[in-house]
Amino acid sequence: MFQSQLKSRAKMKRRQIIPGFGLTFGLSLSYLSLLVLIPLSMIFIYTSQLGWDGFLKQISQPLVLAAYRLSFTTALAASLINLVFGTLTAWVLVRYSFPGRKLIDGLLDLPFALPTSVAGITLATLYATNGWIGRLLPFKVSYTQTGIVIALILIGMPFVVRIVEPVLQNMEKEGEEASAVLGANRWQTLIHIVFPKIRAAAFSGFALAFSWALGEYGSVVFIAGNMPFKTESAPLVIMQKLEAFDYDGATSVALVLLIASFLILFLINFSQWLSKRKFADQ
Amino acid sequence: MSIELKNISKSYGSCQILNHINLTIQTGELVALLGPSGSGKTSLLRVLAGLEYADEGSILFHGINLTDAPIKKRKAGFVFQHYALFNTMTIRENIAYGLKVKSRKFRPSKRAIHEKVDQLLHLVRLEPYGERYPSQLSGGQRQRVALARALAIEPHILLLDEPFGALDAKVRKELRQWLRQLHRQVKMTSLLVTHDQEEAFEVADRIVIINKGQIEQIGTPSQVYEKPVNSFVYDFIGHVNRVRGTIRDGQFINGNFKIPVENTGSTDGIAFIRPDQFSIKAANGHAANRAWPATITHIHPAGSVIRLELERQDDAQSIEVELTKREFSQLSLIKSQRVFLEPKQIKVFAADGL
Numbered sequence: 001m002f003q004s005q006l007k008s009r010a011k012m013k014r015r016q017i018i019p020g021f022g023l024t025f026g027l028s029l030s031y032l033s034l035l036v037l038i039p040l041s042m043i044f045i046y047t048s049q050l051g052w053d054g055f056l057k058q059i060s061q062p063l064v065l066a067a068y069r070l071s072f073t074t075a076l077a078a079s080l081i082n083l084v085f086g087t088l089t090a091w092v093l094v095r096y097s098f099p100g101r102k103l104i105d106g107l108l109d110l111p112f113a114l115p116t117s118v119a120g121i122t123l124a125t126l127y128a129t130n131g132w133i134g135r136l137l138p139f140k141v142s143y144t145q146t147g148i149v150i151a152l153i154l155i156g157m158p159f160v161v162r163i164v165e166p167v168l169q170n171m172e173k174e175g176e177e178a179s180a181v182l183g184a185n186r187w188q189t190l191i192h193i194v195f196p197k198i199r200a201a202a203f204s205g206f207a208l209a210f211s212w213a214l215g216e217y218g219s220v221v222f223i224a225g226n227m228p229f230k231t232e233s234a235p236l237v238i239m240q241k242l243e244a245f246d247y248d249g250a251t252s253v254a255l256v257l258l259i260a261s262f263l264i265l266f267l268i269n270f271s272q273w274l275s276k277r278k279f280a281d282q
Numbered sequence: 283m284s285i286e287l288k289n290i291s292k293s294y295g296s297c298q299i300l301n302h303i304n305l306t307i308q309t310g311e312l313v314a315l316l317g318p319s320g321s322g323k324t325s326l327l328r329v330l331a332g333l334e335y336a337d338e339g340s341i342l343f344h345g346i347n348l349t350d351a352p353i354k355k356r357k358a359g360f361v362f363q364h365y366a367l368f369n370t371m372t373i374r375e376n377i378a379y380g381l382k383v384k385s386r387k388f389r390p391s392k393r394a395i396h397e398k399v400d401q402l403l404h405l406v407r408l409e410p411y412g413e414r415y416p417s418q419l420s421g422g423q424r425q426r427v428a429l430a431r432a433l434a435i436e437p438h439i440l441l442l443d444e445p446f447g448a449l450d451a452k453v454r455k456e457l458r459q460w461l462r463q464l465h466r467q468v469k470m471t472s473l474l475v476t477h478d479q480e481e482a483f484e485v486a487d488r489i490v491i492i493n494k495g496q497i498e499q500i501g502t503p504s505q506v507y508e509k510p511v512n513s514f515v516y517d518f519i520g521h522v523n524r525v526r527g528t529i530r531d532g533q534f535i536n537g538n539f540k541i542p543v544e545n546t547g548s549t550d551g552i553a554f555i556r557p558d559q560f561s562i563k564a565a566n567g568h569a570a571n572r573a574w575p576a577t578i579t580h581i582h583p584a585g586s587v588i589r590l591e592l593e594r595q596d597d598a599q600s601i602e603v604e605l606t607k608r609e610f611s612q613l614s615l616i617k618s619q620r621v622f623l624e625p626k627q628i629k630v631f632a633a634d635g636l
Contacts, residue, residue: 182380
C-alpha cells in the first residue's frame with residue numbers, strides 16, 4: 001500500500017521532457033469544465049432536485065414518451081441507412097477514380113457546413129405535397145416521419161463516410177490480393193477481409209450519426225410539422241417546455257437524451273478498444 | 283508442374299516493365315529472380331500469379347495455357363513481402379482460409395481442415411501459436427504462417443515475393459536455410475523474387491538475372507558467378523573493380539597497362555576484376571605493363587578473408603582486393619605500403635551503354 005503510494009508519487013514527479021504540462025493542462029481543463037462539464041452537470045443537479053418520482057413523472061408523460069419513440073426510431077432508421085450508403089460512398093470514393101470524384105468528396109461536407117435551418121427549409125419545400133419532388137411521390141413526405149428520416153439522413157451523411165474513408169485508404173491491398181490468390185471470390189474477400197477491417201470504423205460512424213440525429217432540431221423542425229404524438233421529436237418537446245417555463249420538464253427530457261449520448265459514446269470507445277486490443281499491430 | 287513464360291511483355295503507360303521475357307522452369311525446381319529494384323521482377327511474379335495481366339505473351343502451366351485464366355484457376359501459392367496475414371483472424375483461421383473459401387463441392391470437412399492445419403503448423407514449427415493473432419507473432423514467425431497459408435491450398439507452384447526482405451539479417455539467414463530444407467521436402471516448383479544476391483545464391487537451383495524488364499542471364503549460381511555474360515551481370519553479382527580504358531588492336535589499354543582481349547575494333551572498354559583475382563607483389567623495380575603500382579590505404583582484418591583498399595598511383599583510382607589470411611601473412615603488408623597489383627583474371631566488355 002505504502003509502496004504503491006510512493007510509486008504513484010514518483011510517477012507524478014517524473015521529469016517531463018516537454019515543458020509546460022501544468023499550465024496547458026490546467027488551461028484546457030478549466031476550459032473544458034466551463035464549457036462542457038459544468039453545464040452538463042447542471043442538468044444532472046437540477047434534475048436530481050426533482051427526486052426519482054418527479055423525474056419519472058416528467059418523462060413518462062404520454063407526449064414525452066411519444067416524442068422519445070419518434071426520436072429514437074427516426075434516428076435509428078436514418079443512421080442505419082447512412083451506415084449502408086455511407087460505407088458504399090466511401091468505397092466508391094476511395095477505390096475508383098472517375099471525373100468529379102474530388103467534387104463529390106467536397107460536397108459531402110456540405111451537410112456539416114450548411115446551417116441546419118437552411119437544410120430544413122430546402123427539404124420542406126422540395127418534399128411538400130406541391131414541391132418539386134413531393135409532387136412526384138405517391139406518398140406524403142413532409143409533416144410525416146418519413147420527412148424526419150430524410151432530414152436526419154441528410155445531416156448525418158458525412159459521419160460514416162468520413163470515418164470509413166481513411167480506414168479504406170490505409171488498408172493494404174495485399175490483404176485482398178492474398179485472399180484472391182488463396183482462391184476466394186470477390187464476395188468472400190469482401191465479407192471475410194474487407195468488412196472486418198472497416199467494421200469498427202463504420203460502427204463509430206453509425207453511432208455518431210445516431211447520437212447527432214437524436215438531438216437534431218434545426219432541420220427537423222421545418223419538415224416535421226410538429227404535431228404532438230405524431231411528428232414532435234424530443235428536442236422539440238424540450239423547446240416547448242422551455243417556452244412554457246417548465247424547466248423541470250425540459251431538463252428531465254434533456255437528461256434522458258444526455259444519458260443516451262453518453263452511452264453511445266461509451267459504446268463507440270469500448271468497441272474500438274476491443275478491436276484494437278485483439279488485432280492491432282503492436 | 284513446369285512453368286513456361288513465352289514472350290511476356292507489359293508496360294505502364296510509356297514505361298516498359300517487362301520486355302519479351304522467355305523463361306522455362308522445370309518441375310520441382312527452385313528458381314530465383316534476381317535484379318535491382320525496379321527491374322520488373324515483382325511484376326513478372328504478379329503476372330504469373332494472375333494479380334496482374336501481361337499485355338503480350340503467354341503463360342503455360344504444365345503445357346496448359348493459363349494466360350487469361352483467373353487467379354483461382356492457377357493454383358499458385360503466393361507469399362508476400364509484408365506477409366499480408368489477415369489480422370482479424372487467428373493463425374489457424376489464416377491457414378485454413380484457402381480451404382474454407384472453396385465452393386461446397388470441393389471444400390474438405392471441418393475435421394479434414396483441422397487436421398490439415400495441424401500438419402501445416404507442424405511443418406512451419408508453430409504448433410503452440412495456432413490460437414494467437416498475427417500481431418502477437420514476430421516477423422519471422424509471421425512469414426512462416428504466410429508460407430503455411432500458401433501451402434494449405436496445395437498449390438501447383440509457389441511464388442515468393444521478397445519473402446525475407448522485411449526481416450533482420452539473422453532471421454533471414456535462418457529462414458533461408460529452412461526454406462531450402464522445406465523445398466527439399468515438398469519439391470514444389472518455386473519462384474523466388476529477391477534483390478539480395480546472397481539469398482539467391484544460397485537458396486536457388488537456378489538464377490535468373492533480370493534488369494530493366496529483360497533477362498540478362500539464366501544459369502546455376504556458379505555459372506552466373508564465374509561466367510557472367512555481360513557487363514551488367516558482372517557488375518551486379520559480387521564485388522567487382524571496374525577499370526575504364528580503350529580497346530585497340532586487340533588490346534585493352536589503361537595507361538601503361540595492356541592486356542590482350544578478344545574484342546576487335548577500337549572502342550572504349552571497361553575491365554572487370556573481382557577483388558580476389560589480384561596478386562600483390564612487393565614494389566621493387568619497374569612495374570611491368572601487366573600491373574599497376576598502388577598504395578595500400580586501408581586494411582580490414584576482420585573475417586576469413588582480408589580486405590584491402592588500395593589507391594592506384596597513376597590515376598588515384600581506388601581498388602578493392604581480397605586476400606586469404608595466409609597470403610596476407612606471407613606478404614606481411616602494412617598500411618601505406620607501395621605494391622604492384624597484377625590482375626590474375628580480367629574480363630573486358632565494350633563500354634557501350636555504360
